[in-house]
Amino acid sequence: MNSFVYQMPVKVYFGEESVEKHLGSELEKYGDTIMLAYGKGSVKKNGIYDKITTILKKCGKRIVDFSDIPANPTYEKALEGIELYKREKVDLILAVGGGSVVDCCKVIAAGAEVDEDIWSLQFEKHTVPEKMGNFAVVLTLSGAGSEMDCLGAVTRESTHEKKTMVGPYAKFAILDPTYLMSLPLSAFMPGVFDSLSHCMETYFGNGTNVSDLMNEGLMKDIVANMKELIAGNDTLKVRSNLMWDSSLIQTFLFNVGKPGDFQAHSIENTLAAYSHGTHGRQLAVLQPVYYRHIYKAAPERFAAFARNVMGVSCSGCDEEAAADGLDILENLIKNAGLAASFSELGYELTEEVARAVSENCGVSAGSVCPLTRQEIYEILISCK
Numbered sequence: 001m002n003s004f005v006y007q008m009p010v011k012v013y014f015g016e017e018s019v020e021k022h023l024g025s026e027l028e029k030y031g032d033t034i035m036l037a038y039g040k041g042s043v044k045k046n047g048i049y050d051k052i053t054t055i056l057k058k059c060g061k062r063i064v065d066f067s068d069i070p071a072n073p074t075y076e077k078a079l080e081g082i083e084l085y086k087r088e089k090v091d092l093i094l095a096v097g098g099g100s101v102v103d104c105c106k107v108i109a110a111g112a113e114v115d116e117d118i119w120s121l122q123f124e125k126h127t128v129p130e131k132m133g134n135f136a137v138v139l140t141l142s143g144a145g146s147e148m149d150c151l152g153a154v155t156r157e158s159t160h161e162k163k164t165m166v167g168p169y170a171k172f173a174i175l176d177p178t179y180l181m182s183l184p185l186s187a188f189m190p191g192v193f194d195s196l197s198h199c200m201e202t203y204f205g206n207g208t209n210v211s212d213l214m215n216e217g218l219m220k221d222i223v224a225n226m227k228e229l230i231a232g233n234d235t236l237k238v239r240s241n242l243m244w245d246s247s248l249i250q251t252f253l254f255n256v257g258k259p260g261d262f263q264a265h266s267i268e269n270t271l272a273a274y275s276h277g278t279h280g281r282q283l284a285v286l287q288p289v290y291y292r293h294i295y296k297a298a299p300e301r302f303a304a305f306a307r308n309v310m311g312v313s314c315s316g317c318d319e320e321a322a323a324d325g326l327d328i329l330e331n332l333i334k335n336a337g338l339a340a341s342f343s344e345l346g347y348e349l350t351e352e353v354a355r356a357v358s359e360n361c362g363v364s365a366g367s368v369c370p371l372t373r374q375e376i377y378e379i380l381i382s383c384k
Contacts (some may be wrong), residue, residue: 001061001209001257008251010148014244016189018176019051019138026172027059030134032090035084037066038096046182048140052096064088069097072276073104075119075156081108082118085133092171093135098191099279102137106152106167109133118165119156128166137173138154142180142243143191143280145198145250147173155273160356161367163271170259175247177240185229188239189336190280192229195246196222197283202255202263204291204301205366212304215254219309223244223332230335259366267376270361275347284318284338285345288330293358295322302326340384354380 013022027034034056036049043049056063066081085093085108096107111118114134121127146152150169155162171221180188199219203212222245228238248254264287271282289367296319303318306325314321334340342349358377363370371379 004256006256009169014175016178018174023055032062033088033091034061035064035066035090035093037093037101039069039101043096064268069101069104071100072272073100073154078104078107078154082111085112095135096138097140099146102146104151105135107154107165109135110165110167111264122165132168132169137172139175140179142246143194145246148247148250155343160273162269175243177243178237180239190225190278193284194280197287198249201265202260205258205260206368207258209257211254211256216308218245226336261364261367263364263367266362270357274353276346277345281345284333285342289379289383291326294369349384
């Protein structure tokens, strides 16, 4: 096992009525001005906005609204938030939403206490600010696990770059699984696959250790609950399990002591700067194709996944079992209502964009079979 340092500082309140029980006491620790950040308005339609603002007002807080954060947050939107944070002298950003809202708020918090452009600071000077703004999370859509880490992905539209920036950890995160129940499966399932994707990208990295055994248990739970949803058993228990699954994987407990792969994530993030597609949906297209391309380089690893996670009982060779496991993965994606190609998603990938993505995305050194630029291009074209 490789050497590592591990720390997970986020305080989580999980359960029904967690906002009512805990938000007020946490707000007492911060000043009067709260930036309430959210997306396109679903939190107003489902009543969550009113519930939170009632608590904020009861606590004597001044509310500064920051709305319309897009599903794929842009750096330009984060700059608006940084300017608002400084102008209004915000004491705490409260991110109310899913991974996109949370990611955007991390970038706002990262740039809130510095006078320099945070993009230039991190990607040109390779410096992370010592002082950052405070932010916390009320999660309304699970899957990304963004509430647990300090990484925020944003797209700089002017240059077609989607990059992951370093921000602060949330001061606290409130996860009420009842907030997920109003989401249709078409909106919820891409996030579920994103959770599974995080697990797989960690699991298929080079090397094995005790983290993989824990990861297998988490993947089994995600798959089992996906099957419950597919079968029509859409219950609070099922969504609660999936909500906590997504948070657990982003504690990074399962990839300590070994490199992750995350090649599919790297390709998808770069593509998203052009397509603006939903992260989990595009991963569901890319990941099976990528794994078909590399599994013969580590058949024993993919066979373990097939047998221990996907329930393959094949007594044949590892390569055969591995292929059967990928068949099951593809069927799971299909039965979950997720697309198998970009054209099914309504996005027509051009050869020009495929070439640009293949030339500019990161190549994973943790992959069992590191790709060439040409291989990345061919994988993208086969996903059209």
